[in-house]
Amino acid sequence: MPPSFVPDAPGARVLHLVAAEDLDRWTGTLAPEERAWVTGAGFKASVGALCLLPGADGGVGAAALGLGDAQARARGRFAAAAAVPHLPEGAWRLDGTDGPEDAAEQALGWLLAGYAFTRYAGTGRPLPGLIAPDGVDAPRIAAMAAGEALTRDLINTPSNDMGPDELEQAARALATEHGARVAVTTGDALLDAGFPMIHAVGRASPRAPRLIDMAWGDAGPTLTLVGKGVCFDTGGLNLKPGNSMSLMKKDMGGAAAVLGLAHTIMALALPLRLRVLVPAVENAVSGAAFRPGDILRSRKGQSVEINNTDAEGRLVLADALALADETPPDLLVSMATLTGAARVAVGPDIAPFFTHDAALAHALAAGGQAMRDPVWQLPLHAPYEAMLEPGFADLDNAPSGGFAGAITAALFLNRFVTETPRYAHFDIYGWQPAAAPARPKGGVGQGVRAILHALPGLLDAGDA
Template sequence: MPAAFSFFAERPAMRFAQNAEGARPLIMVAPDGLEAHLATLPPAQSAFVRAQGFGAAAGTVALLPGALGVEGALLGLGDPQAREKTRFALSSAATALPEGAWKLHGDLAQDALHEAALGWLLAGYRFARYAPDAPPKARLVCPDGLDRAHLEAMAAGEAFTRDLINTPASDMGPDELEGAARLLAERHAARVTTISGEDLLTQNFPMIHAVGRASPRTPRLIDLRWGDSGPALTLVGKGVCFDTGGLNLKPGASMGLMKKDMGGAATVLGLAHMIMQTGAKLRLRVLIPAVENSVSGDSFRPGDILTSRKGLSVEVNNTDAEGRLVLADALALADEDRPDLLLCMATLTGAARVALGPDLPPFFTDDEALAAALSQAAHDSADPLWRMPFWAAYESKIEPGIADLDNAPSGGMAGSITAALFLRRFVTQTPRFAHFDIYGWQPASAPARPKGGVGQGARAIFTALPEVLS
């Protein structure tokens, strides 16, 4: 990787101001209270605000001049309905304000204040590995009553995830993904082991090997462990560093974003950073099957039947449904350890995008308490999730007759559900299990989310963990 690039580079724009002394006021104003507030300002300031055309729309800023320059600013809150439609709407202030420390003033509900502060930090992200891109220089003082360490850990974990996804496959293959996991482990005194190449066969990870064997970039299973006390949490992330579709080759238009097919791995690594950074009292394990799904004379084929680590046979009806194959072996290993909670994250199906779009990832679980905690945490952390069912009536769709399981049922209906049902077959000893079918990509720039790689679900999980593992 270029010498100037580091996944853990210091990012001042994604941290709160260290000192509140001298911070200029950023006064929050709703549209219906604007005129009343302008009446309290000196005439020159109120006239200047009006001259800027400021109407207090959500995220808009009006500077307040003073004898020595800008002495403060107004931040528009917009109406509540508008803010509901646009996550992190107030984060636009981070790029609109001049350099220096700023402190929020005014009334805002605690959940809205949390979202505003988090959005400000996330708006500071820039991916500058290949071209310069200066971050904003305005810094926010952490609002009173918020957990600074928690917010900064979420922002740092999100930045790590975004960096991993945004890095093209030329610089992010299985070896480089392992290197990123090792950097993370070194930072937090965690331990990493890997099983790679032909050792995947001798140590019984046949489906990881089958998917990755066509590529000159050696497939592997990355295993990170941290912590020696507390409940056991295992995270499994899909690490397909590039997906050509294999012999069922993707068309060019569908291949263009496939550097993001390791988004599940990137997201669990970002989540792991949040957990370790805040010193959570748990035993963490992260498993990443890291492969490149390539085309060569050694590619696995449509019609092949693979025997998984679990002993279940799988008929390959589409080599482009490879993610569930590598995840199956990793989930089987995780299940043998019987953790208190097992979570799987993957950029798995287009069907999930058809159902819910790019901004709302589904999750699947049979655990009602876990589902409720995740749904509440998704709201609290501005990290939306939507529960979908392990619909038992569709089990027959993944049973081809010639083998125990089918990796790509025909018909095309309920693709996200049948993929989730497939994965559940490999988790038989761990009662608390959830699968997240994420997109991992922001198609167009939005407040606090530039176009490109993005974490989904990690903040919600991080927020829910204290309740879920108590």
């Protein structure tokens, strides 16, 4: 079960959030024996410092968590989450939050910190539960945490248990939970249905490629989410070296992210019409594999020269984006673990995005800042379009030279979105390399809270 809030309880304990500059004032509110305990423990309210306070029964009666100084707080996110692994189980409430927005942030961080992936080992230790702080939108916070837990579960599951069929089943389970509709096109039927590049990328695997198409909602503006679902990426005939293949179970992180976001949207019954498209494939090696030098025809009609079979994600996304563009939504967003160049540019924490729409870019940047979900706009630099044009075909899937790889990938995808005026593409990493507050090591959603926060201003619920 995803972490959620616990009911209020008479014996609930308090976690005090204490800024360094507020330490003297806070200790002044304590009983003399508590003040002596805090002083004796050497608690200075430095960032992440935890002081457990004794209760009348000799157990833990309360706790204090240091927030550090203003500089430390500016660098940190979800401060209360740092305490969750170290607090005893039972019900807790927060004290010392700086208004409703801070309380909501700390509460979300607490729930995110309660995530554990235990499918293959362990059961997870009993964790402390949080009583929803006053003044926060508890259902919204819980829905975001549940959506993130779904994303993490999907990414963390190894590819032997998370192939195209299992990804389809996860989408079907989500649809059943929320009353959505699902249509799936599988195997050779992709050719008849006009998805030749999805078929080409996935045909070498015995696990049939497919396009998952989920729809929910009957009124309101339209939002289409497209997520890259490459369930494992060997690189194809341009085979990856072993150390580059070790994390390729996460190459369906874009699909996991949009499914997690879809859960949150549907759980909150947002007034919109949602469509989710996931091209689900395994990029494998066999005699049926597509080859360097092949020229493929896309759903949109453009021909694509294959100069690297390891640049396969943009191929499957292109067919799915072309389908989305045939009935242009009010907002179209694609998410993919697409390029190593994006990681070189901004590292693992930040999700770069691309859009020609200035208002959309502003809304996403503001959402990322408000939701502690760091995103950053990279440019769709028009002069680089020439790098996509190989001469033998309309487009090159892997321009030579090694420069601007994230930008040229985004420009490639933009060629397949010609009718939809408002489109953004996210090039995410989908993985937390080392544990941090609210982000255990492993699969992680990126950009989804920024999108969720931006939706009300981007989609007019009054539109039909």
